[in-house]
Amino acid sequence: GMVAANYLYREINARTARRMELALGSNDSIKVWLNGAVVHDNNVQRQLKPSEDRVTIHLREGTNHLMMKVVNYGGAFAYYFRNAGEDFSEVPPEIEALLARDASTLTAKDDRTLRDYYRGQFSSEWQELNTQLGKATADRDALEKEIPTTMVMNEMENPRETHIMKRGQYDQPGEVVSPATPAFLPAMPEDLPRNRLGLAKWLVSDQHPLMTRVTVNRFWQRYFGQGIVRTTEDFGVQGARPSHPKLLDWLAVEFREGGWDIKAMQRLIVTSATYKQSSAASPEHAEQDPENILLARGPRFRMDGEMVRDNALAIAGLLHAEIGGPSVKPYQPPGIWEEVAYGASFTAQRFTQDSGEDLYRRSMYTFWKRQAPPPGMIVFDAPNRETCTVSRARSNTPLQALVLMNDPQFVEAARKLAERMIREGGDTPEARITRGFCLATARQPKEAELAVLLRTLDKGTAEYAADAGSAASLLGVGDSEADAAIPPAELAAYTLVANLILNLDEVISKN
Numbered sequence: 001g002m003v004a005a006n007y008l009y010r011e012i013n014a015r016t017a018r019r020m021e022l023a024l025g026s027n028d029s030i031k032v033w034l035n036g037a038v039v040h041d042n043n044v045q046r047q048l049k050p051s052e053d054r055v056t057i058h059l060r061e062g063t064n065h066l067m068m069k070v071v072n073y074g075g076a077f078a079y080y081f082r083n084a085g086e087d088f089s090e091v092p093p094e095i096e097a098l099l100a101r102d103a104s105t106l107t108a109k110d111d112r113t114l115r116d117y118y119r120g121q122f123s124s125e126w127q128e129l130n131t132q133l134g135k136a137t138a139d140r141d142a143l144e145k146e147i148p149t150t151m152v153m154n155e156m157e158n159p160r161e162t163h164i165m166k167r168g169q170y171d172q173p174g175e176v177v178s179p180a181t182p183a184f185l186p187a188m189p190e191d192l193p194r195n196r197l198g199l200a201k202w203l204v205s206d207q208h209p210l211m212t213r214v215t216v217n218r219f220w221q222r223y224f225g226q227g228i229v230r231t232t233e234d235f236g237v238q239g240a241r242p243s244h245p246k247l248l249d250w251l252a253v254e255f256r257e258g259g260w261d262i263k264a265m266q267r268l269i270v271t272s273a274t275y276k277q278s279s280a281a282s283p284e285h286a287e288q289d290p291e292n293i294l295l296a297r298g299p300r301f302r303m304d305g306e307m308v309r310d311n312a313l314a315i316a317g318l319l320h321a322e323i324g325g326p327s328v329k330p331y332q333p334p335g336i337w338e339e340v341a342y343g344a345s346f347t348a349q350r351f352t353q354d355s356g357e358d359l360y361r362r363s364m365y366t367f368w369k370r371q372a373p374p375p376g377m378i379v380f381d382a383p384n385r386e387t388c389t390v391s392r393a394r395s396n397t398p399l400q401a402l403v404l405m406n407d408p409q410f411v412e413a414a415r416k417l418a419e420r421m422i423r424e425g426g427d428t429p430e431a432r433i434t435r436g437f438c439l440a441t442a443r444q445p446k447e448a449e450l451a452v453l454l455r456t457l458d459k460g461t462a463e464y465a466a467d468a469g470s471a472a473s474l475l476g477v478g479d480s481e482a483d484a485a486i487p488p489a490e491l492a493a494y495t496l497v498a499n500l501i502l503n504l505d506e507v508i509s510k511n
Contacts, residue, residue, distance in 0.1 A: 008068045008079070014059040019120065024053040025080035029071040032057075035064055037131045041138035043071075043145070048078045058120060058127050092117070155195050185209070204260070210235060212252035216265065220251070221391060223269050225301035225510070226291075233390035243293050275299070279511050302394055302509050305380030306363035309409060312502055313360050315440050316416035318480070320357040327367035328358040331408045331478075332374055340371045355479055359409075379403050404503045411495075412478025414502055418494035419483045429457055436498055440507045453497050460493030 012020075024030055024040070027048040032040035032055060040055040057066075070079040091099070095117050098110050106114075119126035163173035179194045181187070186207040192198035203211045214235060221227040228248045231239040242248045255265050269275055279300035281292075289296060303311065313319040331353060341349040348369050353359075366374050373384050379399050383389040404410050417436055425432030433453045437445040445453065464471040471492035475482040482491060501507065 003071070003073055005069055005071045006079075008070075008081075010066045012059060012064040012066055014061055014064060017061045017121070018059050020057050020059055020083060022055045022057060023050065023080075023082050024055060024068075025050045026052075026070045027078045028073045030079065031069045031071075033065075033067045033069075034058075034131075035060070038135045038138060039131060040134075041142065043142060045073050048080060050080045050082075058130075153196075204256075206256070212256045213248055216251040216255050217248065218390065219262075219265055219269060223275060224292075224295070224299040225394075226293075227391070231391075244295075298511075300509060300511050302380075302396070302505075304392065305377040305382040306366075308380050308404075308508050309363045309376060311507070312404075312410055312413040315502065315507075316413035317420055318360045318413060318416050319362065320360040322357070322361065325365070328361045328365050329354045329367045330359045330361070330374075332376070336372045336375065337369060359479055376403055376407055376409065401503065404508070405499060408477050410502060411474070411499065412480060414499035415475060415478065415482060415491070415495045416480065417498035417502065418491055419486065421494055421498065422486055422491070423483075429454060432494065433457065433497060436494075436501055440501045441504065453500065456500055457493050457497050460496040461489060464489040464492040 022032070024032070025048050026042075026044075026046070028045045029043045030040070030053065031038065031042075034057050039057055040053065042053055046052070068079070068081065095114065098106065098114055101110075120130070159179075161176050162178070164175055164177055166172040166174045179199075181199070181202060186205075186209070188194075188198065188202045189205070192201055202208060213229075214232075217227040217229050218232055221232050226232075228244050228251075229235060229240055229242045251265075251268075254268070255261075258264055274295050275298065277296075277298040279298035281297055285292075285296055292299070302308075310319060329351065332351065334351075337349060337351040343349065348367075363377065366377070368374070368385060370385055373382070378384070379397070380403075381393050381395055383392060417439065420439065421432040421436040425435030430450065433450060434445060437443075437449070437453070464474075468488065471488045474492045474495055475488055482488075
């Protein structure tokens with residue numbers, strides 16, 4: 001029932017060079033080498049059947065080394081092979097039949113068959129190249145099997161008739177309907193095809209009032225925490241009115257006339273005087289405009305769950321910035337998937353945590369099980385992904401503080417930040433704490449802040465010096481190794497300070 005590989009080795013002594021056909025069967029994957037070169041490679045999962053694979057091998061005169069490997073993926077292990085025929089001195093019947101015919105009647109395929117047979121018999125160079133070709137073909141096929149396929153839609157030559165179903169019943173078709181755009185929006189030009197290409201061109205045409213506005217409004221929301229139209233997901237009669245209609249129009253036209261250049265749009269927003277303002281609110285601003293709809297100060301809001309995690313990993317120097325690749329499974333509490341498991345025939349029933357760099361990939365690569373999403377993200381208001389969510393709710397809950405203080409991902413990040421403080425900060429506690437504070441907040445700590453952090457360090461140093469077990473258990477959180485060059489009590493005390501810094505509102509908020 002387990003994955004296992006078995007090898008079978010044979011020496012074949014041939015009196016003369018010859019061709020042999022092997023008939024092979026296996027449960028499951030089978031690979032064959034002749035004289036050190038791969039001549040057959042079939043990575044399959046199947047039940048044993050005799051003679052399922054046929055392989056022709058070219059034996060040289062004298063000793064030949066044949067090796068077969070069968071990898072079994074589960075169930076009973078077995079394989080089967082036999083010599084299904086060999087040719088030596090006499091010519092095979094199909095070649096004889098071709099030679100007996102008039103040369104003028106031979107097709108290009110017949111010529112190729114004769115040529116390949118002749119080369120296979122007499123050209124050692126051809127035999128070598130043919131073996132290499134077989135290996136290259138097997139490698140290419142193996143690579144193609146690894147590449148995931150995706151479904152694509154294709155327009156039908158003649159679209160089928162579509163009816164409105166009476167009372168929604170599939171067997172009661174009503175009037176015939178054809179593709180069209182909503183009547184309250186500008187009409188689709190006559191020259192556009194009535195398909196997805198036509199729809200795409202209509203969406204980005206100069207006459208369309210929504211596409212650019214909706215897009216720039218989402219960009220604005222990313223930077224300011226709320227859109228110029230606050231209901232980013234709804235521009236209809238139920239949605240909010242824009243707070244600055246002329247600004248929205250100007251940005252929309254700027255975006256469209258600039259060739260839909262997304263990067264240029266981000267630059268435009270972040271270099272604007274509006275965005276560059278301080279987010280400190282004076283008492284009269286806070287009273288007159290608590291939600292900053294008038295944009296008299298810079299934005300301030302808590303980051304999304306994914307960014308909270310990525311930010312902590314980046315500050316700690318743990319973030320693995322590789323782009324692309326399959327999803328990964330970083331730390332999560334035990335038993336969450338198992339609570340909603342259906343049984344072995346379904347995917348993602350048991351959670352197996354990844355290791356190494358995969359623990360520190362950006363949060364967009366975290367494997368997502370919709371029935372049991374990553375709890376660290378859900379606590380920070382990430383949606384469950386069952387529907388498209390354009391604007392997220394934002395809450396402040398005690399659970400969020402507990403995640404930042406206790407989740408292995410954040411405790412480990414605090415330890416790594418502590419190591420950076422000690423390695424990069426200099427020799428004094430003040431300089432080290434200042435280094436950590438700057439890494440996390442991009443500013444120097446005020447005197448009062450530094451005093452609190454120094455008191456925490458002193459208290460922690462005393463406690464951990466007296467209790468080596470607690471220090472060891474704190475430093476043991478997470479898969480990465482603690483820096484052995486730093487005394488454990490000292491590193492544990494700095495880890496406490498780093499944890500405190502990573503918990504600051506300022507660190508998990510956009511200020």
